[in-house]
Amino acid sequence: xxxxxxxxxxxVVGTLHALQVPIPYPMKTVTVLLDKPEDGGPxxxxxxxxxxxxxxxxxxxxxxxxxxxxxxxxxxxxxxHHPDHYGLAGVVEARSGADVQMLDVEIGRGERYWHLWxxxxxxxxxxxxxxxxxxxxxxxxxxxxxxxxxxVQPAQHVTPLREGQNVTLTGRDWEVxxxxxxxxxxxGLWNAxxxxxxxxxAILPRISPNVGLYAYTRPDPLGDYLQTLGKLEALNPAQAxxxxxxxxxxxxxxxxxxxxxxxxxxxxxxxxxxxxxxRSAYDxxxxxxNRDLNVSGRRFALAExxxxxxxxxLLGQLYRTWQEEDGRWIYHA
Ligand SMILES: [Zn+2]
Ligand SMILES: [Zn+2]
Numbered sequence: 053x054x055x056x057x058x059x060x061x062x063x064v065v066g067t068l069h070a071l072q073v074p075i076p077y078p079m080k081t082v083t084v085l086l087d088k089p090e091d092g093g094p095x096x097x098x099x100x101x102x103x104x105x106x107x108x109x110x111x112x113x114x115x116x117x118x119x120x121x122x123x124x125x126x127x128x129x130x131x132x133h134h135p136d137h138y139g140l141a142g143v144v145e146a147r148s149g150a151d152v153q154m155l156d157v158e159i160g161r162g163e164r165y166w167h168l169w170x171x172x173x174x175x176x177x178x179x180x181x182x183x184x185x186x187x188x189x190x191x192x193x194x195x196x197x198x199x200x201x202x203x204v205q206p207a208q209h210v211t212p213l214r215e216g217q218n219v220t221l222t223g224r225d226w227e228v229x230x231x232x233x234x235x236x237x238x239x240g241l242w243n244a245x246x247x248x249x250x251x252x253x254a255i256l257p258r259i260s261p262n263v264g265l266y267a268y269t270r271p272d273p274l275g276d277y278l279q280t281l282g283k284l285e286a287l288n289p290a291q292a293x294x295x296x297x298x299x300x301x302x303x304x305x306x307x308x309x310x311x312x313x314x315x316x317x318x319x320x321x322x323x324x325x326x327x328x329x330x331r332s333a334y335d336x337x338x339x340x341x342n343r344d345l346n347v348s349g350r351r352f353a354l355a356e357x358x359x360x361x362x363x364x365x366l367l368g369q370l371y372r373t374w375q376e377e378d379g380r381w382i383y384h385a
Contacts, residue, residue, distance in 0.1 A: 158237025184332025233277025264355025
């Protein structure tokens with residue numbers, strides 16, 4: 053059997069199907085969900101992938117397997133604003149008039165970021181520079197950000213969803229959850245009777261979802277994420293549909309505990325390193341991610357280190373001082 057004979061869609065539950073859409077990132081694919089309900093409810097896409105020709109082809113193939121085209125999509129629910137989940141939102145909206153929906157928190161922060169991008173990019177880069185990113189890396193990081201921006205088509209209008217409200221998918225009720233950390237307004241959809249969670253990147257089976265502090269994020273993303281892990285542990289879903297390395301994972305409760313332990317280890321590491329030798333978050337990130345990384349890998353490493361350092365600072369376990377001569381923040385015990 054060749055790859056082209058492989059089924060395009062994986063059934064998830066009822067009329068809900070998962071599509072593995074290629075993305076030019078290390079995870080290789082992102083999960084896009086398609087629902088064509090039998091009861092006449094809206095044809096729905098959950099997440100839209102990045103705007104590349106390969107992703108558009110894969111989504112068209114998935115739609116066609118359900119007897120649909122782009123113009124039939126009536127609703128697009130987006131788990132969070134990251135380019136690999138949100139990139140085609142504006143294209144889906146333009147081709148079908150679909151109602152694009154996100155959690156209210158995410159519209160006000162992440163989604164708006166794409167519209168105000170030209171204003172926000174300098175602030176984003178300054179934030180990285182203030183935390184120690186060397187001047188020579190700033191330009192390549194700006195260029196890398198621009199490449200990512202080119203693959204995002206923001207929606208003209210986004211309808212807010214609120215935590216606790218119900219949406220109907222595959223003829224069932226799903227409760228809207230707020231799962232912040234990986235993104236400020238990360239949304240989950242929870243079907244209690246089936247014990248199933250649509251999780252996006254809030255939890256992933258093989259990699260630790262990046263938890264990063266950027267110029268435009270809430271002040272303590274790691275604190276948010278540790279609370280989200282507690283929420284997931286208490287919810288104890290039988291299955292979760294995940295954004296990468298899925299489409300479906302089990303053992304969410306154990307994975308949530310494992311990820312919490314992982315972040316606690318990193319907190320201990322940062323606290324010890326900054327205590328031993330006061331340093332910028334960038335220099336701490338070189339110690340925590342002590343390997344060769346490309347420019348976007350370095351950005352994630354810095355943002356992730358910063359999320360840990362700031363969490364410790366907000367807990368009163370670490371301090372930071374502005375160093376005038378180098379123009380950067382230094383973390384110390
Ligand atoms: Zn993401
Ligand atoms: Zn993702």
